[in-house]
Amino acid sequence: MIKTGDKIPSMKLMVVTAEGPREADTAELLGRGKVVLFAVPGAFTPTCSAKHLPGFVKLAGEFKAKGVDKIVCLAVNDAYVLGAWAKDQKSGDAVVMLADGAGIFTKALGLELDLAARGMGLRSQRFALVVEDGVVTHLAVEEPGGFEVSRAEAVLETL
DSSP states (O other), rough: OTTTTOOOOOEEEEEOTTTTOEEEOOOOHHHEEEEEEEEEEEETTTTIIIIOOOOOOOHHHHHHHTTTEEEEESSSSOHHHHHHHHHTOOOOOTSSEEOOOSSSSHHHHHHHEEEGGGEEEEEEEEEEEEEEEEEEEEEEOOOOTTOOOSHHHHHHHHH
């Protein structure tokens, strides 16, 4: 599993834009300035939709005030699903939606979660990390079913 002090792996994923999905390199997207990346098990799932993404959208201004250049939401969903979820959640420009459709980035981080028994397949664990110039400076991984250390408020306290 990735840890504090590790460099973010470089690979091509899709980001949601107003013009539709576009390819992005994770090293470029997460490698400049201070970035908060949080991951959810899935778009449109209960905790992710009711609490996780909304918390980061609501507090985006406070993150910016603490020197965060970008907030990124990662999910093992395709970019079209994340685009629909962003629209549904009215996240606007507050959060960049990063689609890891095949779970390759999540696996590279060592943070995959097998939810096949619940009909969801491979997903991401719920976590948050802070990256400064491509290096992880903070990592918070939730216990199964938990929602404490990766909440927007908890991450904001670490900055």
